[in-house]
Amino acid sequence: MIGRLAFLWPEIALFAATCIVMVLGLSRNLSIRKSSAWVCAIGLVVAGLLSAFTTPGAWGAPTPSAASGQMMLPTMVPFAKTLVCIVALMLLPLLAGTVDRLEEARIASGKGGFNPLRSNRAEFYSFFLFSITGLLLVADADDLIWLFLALELTSLPTYIMVAISSSRHRSQEAAVKYFFLGALGAAIFLYGFALLYGATGSTNLNAIHASLTAGGPSTLAMAGLMLSVLGLCFKIAAVPMHFYTADVYQGASSGVAAMLAFVPKTAGFLAILLMVGLVGWNYGPRGTSLPDAMRLLLWVIAALTMTVGNVLAVLQSSAKRTLAYSSIAHSGYMLVGVIAGPGDGSFTSSGISAVLFYLLAYGVTNLGAFAALGAVEKPSADGSEPRELDSFEDLRGLCRTHPAAGWMMVLCSLSLLGMPPLLGFFGKLPLFTSGISAGEIPLVIVLAINSAIAAFYYLRLMAYPLLEDPAARGDNSVDNPFVSRRFAGLISASGVIVLAVFANALMRQSTIAGRYKSQRVAAIEHEPALTVAQPSPTDH
Numbered sequence: 001m002i003g004r005l006a007f008l009w010p011e012i013a014l015f016a017a018t019c020i021v022m023v024l025g026l027s028r029n030l031s032i033r034k035s036s037a038w039v040c041a042i043g044l045v046v047a048g049l050l051s052a053f054t055t056p057g058a059w060g061a062p063t064p065s066a067a068s069g070q071m072m073l074p075t076m077v078p079f080a081k082t083l084v085c086i087v088a089l090m091l092l093p094l095l096a097g098t099v100d101r102l103e104e105a106r107i108a109s110g111k112g113g114f115n116p117l118r119s120n121r122a123e124f125y126s127f128f129l130f131s132i133t134g135l136l137l138v139a140d141a142d143d144l145i146w147l148f149l150a151l152e153l154t155s156l157p158t159y160i161m162v163a164i165s166s167s168r169h170r171s172q173e174a175a176v177k178y179f180f181l182g183a184l185g186a187a188i189f190l191y192g193f194a195l196l197y198g199a200t201g202s203t204n205l206n207a208i209h210a211s212l213t214a215g216g217p218s219t220l221a222m223a224g225l226m227l228s229v230l231g232l233c234f235k236i237a238a239v240p241m242h243f244y245t246a247d248v249y250q251g252a253s254s255g256v257a258a259m260l261a262f263v264p265k266t267a268g269f270l271a272i273l274l275m276v277g278l279v280g281w282n283y284g285p286r287g288t289s290l291p292d293a294m295r296l297l298l299w300v301i302a303a304l305t306m307t308v309g310n311v312l313a314v315l316q317s318s319a320k321r322t323l324a325y326s327s328i329a330h331s332g333y334m335l336v337g338v339i340a341g342p343g344d345g346s347f348t349s350s351g352i353s354a355v356l357f358y359l360l361a362y363g364v365t366n367l368g369a370f371a372a373l374g375a376v377e378k379p380s381a382d383g384s385e386p387r388e389l390d391s392f393e394d395l396r397g398l399c400r401t402h403p404a405a406g407w408m409m410v411l412c413s414l415s416l417l418g419m420p421p422l423l424g425f426f427g428k429l430p431l432f433t434s435g436i437s438a439g440e441i442p443l444v445i446v447l448a449i450n451s452a453i454a455a456f457y458y459l460r461l462m463a464y465p466l467l468e469d470p471a472a473r474g475d476n477s478v479d480n481p482f483v484s485r486r487f488a489g490l491i492s493a494s495g496v497i498v499l500a501v502f503a504n505a506l507m508r509q510s511t512i513a514g515r516y517k518s519q520r521v522a523a524i525e526h527e528p529a530l531t532v533a534q535p536s537p538t539d540h
Contacts, residue, residue, distance in 0.1 A: 004067075004068070004069070004140075004142075007055065007056060007068050007069065007140070008137075008140065009050045009054050010046075010047040010048070010050040010051045010054075010055070010081055010085070010136055011047070011133050011136050011137055011140070013043055013046045013047045013050055014043050014044070014047045014129050014132060014133045014136070015129075015133060016043070017039055017040060017042065017043025017044075017046075017129055018043070018126050018129040018130060018133070020039050021036045021039050021040060021122060021125045021126050021129065022122050022123075022126050023122075024036050024039060024122070025119070025121040025122025025123070025124075025125060025126070026116050026119065026122045028113075028114045030104070030107075033119075033121055036121055036122065036125045037092060037093075037095075037096065037125060040092055040125050040128065040129055041089060041092055043129060044085050044088050044089045044092065044132070045085075045089065047081075047085050047132075047136070048081075048082055048085030048086060048089065051078055051081035051082045051084075051085055051136070052078060052082045055077055055078040055081055056068040056069065056074070056077070056078075057074050057075045057077060057078050058078035058082075059078075061078070064077075066142075066206050069140055069141075069142045070141065070142040070205040070206055070209075070274065071206050071209075071517055072205070072206075072209055072274070072277040072278070072280075072516060072517060073273060073274070073277055073352070073513075073514070073515070073516055073517075074517065075512055075513050075514075075515050076139070076270075076273070076352075076356065076513045076514065077139050077140060078513070079356060079509060079510060079512070079513030080139040080266075080270055080356065080513070081136050081139050081140075083266075083356070083359065083360050083363075084132065084135050084136060084139070084263075084266060085132075085136075086360075087262055087360070087363040087364065087367070088132045088263075090363075090364065090367055090488060090491055090492060090495075091255070091258060091259055091262070091367060091488070092128075092488075093484035093485065093487050093488035093491075094254070094255040094258055094367065094370070094371050094374060094484070094485055094488040094489070095124075095125075095128065095255040095256070095259070096255075096482040096484040096485060097480065097481070097482040097485070098124065098165050098253050098255050098256065099120040099121055099124045099164055099165070100119055100120055100121050100124075101385065102167065102384075102385060103115075103118055103119060103120075120164050123160070123164070124161060124164060127157035127158075127160055127161050128157070128161065128259070130153060130157045131153070131154050131155075131157040131158055131161075131259075131263055132263065133153065134150050134151070134152070134153030134154030134155075134157075134267070135150075135154050135263055135266060135267050135270075137149075137150035137153065137154075138150040138151060138154060138267045138270050138271055139270050141205070141271075141274065142204065142205050142206065143203050143204050143205060144193045144196065144197065144203040144205070144208075145203050147193075147205075147271060147274065148186075148189075148190055148193060150267075151186070151189075151232075151235065151267055151271060152186060154235075154263060154264060154267045155182055155186075155235070155264055155267075158178075158256075158259070158260060158263065158264065159175055159178055159179045159182065160175070161252075161256050161259070162174055162175040162178055162248060162251065162252045162256055162260070163175035163176075165252045165253035165255070165256040166251070166252070166253050166385065167384070167385045168251075168385065170250070170251040171251045171252060171253075173247075173251060174247050174248045174250070174251025174252060175248075175251070177244050177247055177248065178244050178248045181234065181241070181243065181244045182234060182244075184234070184241075185231050185232075185233070185234025185235065185241055186231065186234075187231070188227055188230055188231030188234075189227065189228045189229075189230070189231025189232050190231070191227055191231075192223075192224045192225065192226070192227030192228030192229075192230070192231060193224065193228060194224070195220055195221070195223055195224030195227065196208060196221060196224035196225065196228065196278075197224075198220060198224070199217075199218050199220040199221035199224060200212065200221060205274060205278065208278050209277070209278050209280070212278055212279050212280075213279075213280055217279050217291065221279075222279070222291070222293055222294070225275055225276075225278065225279055225294060226293065226294065226297050228275045229272055229275055229276070229294075229297065229298070230297070232268050232271050232272050232275065233268075233301060234268075235264045235265065235267055235268025235271070236264070236265050236268035236269055236272070236331040236334075237264075237265065237324075237327055237328050237331055238301055238302075238305040238328065238331045238332065238335065239301060239304040239305045239308050239309075239328070239332075240304075242305070242308070242309070242328050245324045245325070245327060245328055246312075246316075246321045246324040246325060248260065248324075249261070249320050249321065249323065249324035249327070250318060250320045250321050250324065250390065253374065253388065254320075254370045254371070254373045254374030254388050255370070255374055255485070257320060257323075257324075257370055258366060258367050258369075258370035258371070258374075261323070261327045261362075261363075261366050261370070262359075262362070262363040262366065262367070265327070265331065265359075265362075266359050266363070268331075269334060269338075269355055269359060272338060273338065273352060273355065276290065276294065276298075276338060276341075277516060279291055279294060280516075281341030281342060281516070289341070289438065289439070290339065290341065295339060298335055298338060298339050299339060299440075299443060301332075301335060302332050302335035302336055302338075302339065302443060302446075303332070303443065303446050304332070305328055305329065305331050305332030305335065306329050306332030306333060306446060306447065306450040307332075307446070307450060308325075308328065309325045309326065309327070309328030309329030309330075309331070309332060309450075310325070310326075310329045310450045310453040310454050310457075311453065312325045312328075313325035313326050313329065313454070313457045314453065314456050314457050316457070317391055317392055318390050318391055318392070319373060319389065319390060319391065319392055319394070319395060319461060320373065320390050322392075322457050322460075322461065323366070323369055323370065326416065326454070326457070326458075327366070329450060329454060330358075330362055330416075332447075332450070333358070333428065333431055333447060333450075334354075334355050334358055334359070334431070336351065336431050336434070336435045336440065336443055336444070336447055337351030337352065337354040337355035337358065337430070337431050337434055337435075338351060338352075338355060339351065339435070339438065339440060339443065340354070340431075340434035340435050340437065340438035340440060341438065341516070342514060342515065342516035343434055343437050343438065344437075345511070345515065346511070347430060347507045347508070347510070347511040348430065348433040348434070348437065349433065349434055349437035349438075350430075350434060350511060350514045351431070351434040351435070351438065352514035352516060353430065353434075353507070353510040353511045353513065353514030354430035354431050354433075354434045354510075354514075355514075356510045356513050356514055357426075357427055357430060357506060357507055357510040358427045358428070358430075358431065360427075360499075360506065360510075361415075361423045361424055361426065361427030361499075362416075362424075362427065364423065364492055364495040364496065364499065365412050365415040365416050365422075365423060365424055365492065365495075365496050366412070366416065367412075367488065367489075367492040368408045368409075368411065368412035368415075368489050368492030368493045368495075368496065369408070369409060369412040369413060369416065369461070371405075371408055371485055371486070371488050371489025371492060372389075372398070372405045372406070372408040372409035372412070372465075372489055373388055373389045373390065373405075373409075374388050374389075374480065374485050374489075375402070375404065375405040375408070375479065375480050375485045375486045375489055376388075376389050376394075376398070376402050376405045376477050376478070376479060376480060377389070377477065377478060377479075377480050378394070378476055378477050378478075379476070379478060386480075388480075389405075389477070392460065392461075392464050394477070395409065395461070395464040395465045395468075396464055396465075396468040396469065396470050397465065397468050397469055397470025397471070398464070398465035398470070399465045399466050400470055401470045401477065402477065402479060404486050404489065404490060405465075405479075405486065405489065406465040406466065407465075407493065408489040408490065408492065408493045409461060409462070409465050410462045410465055410466050411493045411496055411497070412492060412493060412496060413458045413459075413461040413462040414458070414462055415496040416454075416458055417451075417454060417455055417458035417459070418451060421500055422496045422497065422500055423495065423496040423497070423499045423500045423503065424496065425500070426500055426503040426507070428451070430507070431447065432444055432447065432448070435447065
């Protein structure tokens with residue numbers, strides 16, 4: 001693993017930025033403390049450029065080999081890492097004012113001086129960068145141990161970010177629930193990793209893949225793969241590991257909730273693609289298909305996740321909880337692409353490419369919906385922390401009273417629905433075509449029915465700001481003083497239109513990123529030092 005450091009320049013850049021932020025955020029000078037966010041932005045820009053130009057397989061970078069990472073989806077890495085840095089850079093302005101708002105107001109009023117023990121700015125932005133670094137490492141993973149540590153580095157900071165994102169008790173309660181259920185999910189997929197190691201004798205993904213494709217997956221190996229996928233369902237908020245989602249999204253601030261909707265979900269799907277890629281997809285007359293046990297598990301999870309997420313979203317009176325259940329449903333949609341697999345390599349048949357493109361479309365679009373909730377607030381009568389918009393009643397007539405926030409919600413809701421010609425439509429369409437190409441017609445029908453169910457609450461999220469009378473709710477809401485939140489939302493709302501224009505070019509890039517290289521011992525031909533453990537007859 002030490003030799004892999006040469007391929008980790010984006011992660012090293014983010015780590016350097018994290019160290020600087022830790023120091024700047026504890027300065028007694030307010031302007032220096034405020035520069036923490038700018039250092040984060042610079043770190044993400046540098047990491048994004050390094051991901052796009054130096055990651056093996058990227059434009060102008062060396063050809064991927066087993067020495068530089070896993071060889072099943074080698075071209076996925078630069079695309080995924082660049083995508084993560086872009087969306088993280090868009091998330092950053094939405095996090096402004098999440099922590100230390102009341103503390104900075106107290107200092108500015110002269111009621112006390114700076115106290116580093118009461119300041120959370122350094123920790124908050126450092127945890128944000130740590131989580132993004134973990135997500136990049138998930139994309140880079142070529143070993144089960146590496147993958148486990150990267151997933152935990154992605155998740156652990158978010159537990160604390162939820163807890164400190166608001167001074168209300170609901171945030172602390174949400175963080176505790178999130179932590180304990182996260183520990184359960186980690187234990188499940190770690191047990192699956194242990195079974196995989198026991199079945200193949202290696203933790204290296206290339207060696208495991210070569211072992212499973214050479215002799216076929218043993219019962220022990222298949223059990224390990226299925227447990228790993230089940231545990232990773234927590235990361236993507238899929239049934240049956242979805243119970244925390246609504247409470248955590250509602251308890252966290254809008255910025256942190258938007259981060260939770262993208263960062264852990266992306267980490268989970270990248271890890272699931274790697275886990276499923278270990279056993280691989282078989283190409284036949286009906287298209288690509290997984291081994292029966294794995295296909296059945298993912299099929300049931302996908303169908304239940306779509307249905308449960310959409311049905312429960314219809315029943316909500318809270319916009320945040322609606323978006324939380326919407327996030328669950330979107331995980332079910334993307335699992336259709338995982339089941340469809342690489343297809344024949346074209347974008348219309350490649351479920352892997354569809355998942356990667358959908359992560360970009362969902363990350364950009366979902367950010368705008370949460371930005372609309374965080375850009376407007378209701379002052380508190382007792383001088384405590386103002387309350388962000390939450391219920392549907394809070395959204396009445398928002399386009400007239402707060403046009404920027406209102407139109408953000410309208411455009412992003414329509415894009416999440418998949419309304420043409422917005423970005424969400426181009427994200428959802430390949431999931432349908434790849435599912436049909438793979439012969440998964442019943443699952444595609446379930447997807448279509450659930451998309452129709454989702455229209456109810458997305459049109460509701462659109463209609464309340466656009467069509468309702470603001471006088472019905474009383475207008476005591478004000479714009480959030482942190483203009484960067486509106487800026488993040490406007491970038492997102494613009495993105496669902498502008499990126500749709502360039503959807504064809506983005507699809508081509510995701511098609512390249514989604515190429516799956518199925519192979520036997522050739523998977524490690526560039527790494528002769530690796531040995532592949534063949535399953536013993538007793539394993540079958």
